Amino acid sequence: MINNSRSEDRRDRTRKSVTSLERTAPKSKSRFGKQPSRYEQLKHTVKTWVQDRFAVADALKEIRDEKLYQKDYATFEECCEAEFGLKHSQAYGLIAASNLKESLPPQLRTSLKNEGQARALAEVKESSRPAVLKRVAKSGTVTAKAITEATKPRERKGPVVIDVEPEPIKASAAKHCPTCTCG
Numbered sequence: 806m807i808n809n810s811r812s813e814d815r816r817d818r819t820r821k822s823v824t825s826l827e828r829t830a831p832k833s834k835s836r837f838g839k840q841p842s843r844y845e846q847l848k849h850t851v852k853t854w855v856q857d858r859f860a861v862a863d864a865l866k867e868i869r870d871e872k873l874y875q876k877d878y879a880t881f882e883e884c885c886e887a888e889f890g891l892k893h894s895q896a897y898g899l900i901a902a903s904n905l906k907e908s909l910p911p912q913l914r915t916s917l918k919n920e921g922q923a924r925a926l927a928e929v930k931e932s933s934r935p936a937v938l939k940r941v942a943k944s945g946t947v948t949a950k951a952i953t954e955a956t957k958p959r960e961r962k963g964p965v966v967i968d969v970e971p972e973p974i975k976a977s978a979a980k981h982c983p984t985c986t987c988g
Contacts, residue, residue, distance in 0.1 A: 844873040851889050862903035916947050925952040
């Protein structure tokens, strides 16, 4: 009986979240009988982001590149802060993550699920990114930590040679100071 009530609670929460999203969705027509502008559609995408931050990044990129914010705001940064509560560094970070994902070969794009993974992969030389991503995917789940670990230099296995004999002191270096009697 406990399992049924838990699953019913989960279904209720899902229904509530779906209805709240439906309430915030732009209407098919505005009150003046017009279709919502592309800017309004993109703003809705950003404001209701739930899972796919790359879709949000694409919407932000289009708002920025097409200068769709200019009707209401002087700068893109001002628009992000006022409309979405995003600092400019967050907005540009999302856009950079999306750009990085788009720069990957199509078969590897689905490996990146979030901006943290993209940030970790950004530290890798561009030509090495596909190989690193393939290596991480083969070893298990692709995470930002796994990407970072895969890019660290590998430790050498085997004995470490330590030179135990000190180098001889050169005669000119023996007397390093005039007041010292070391040499």
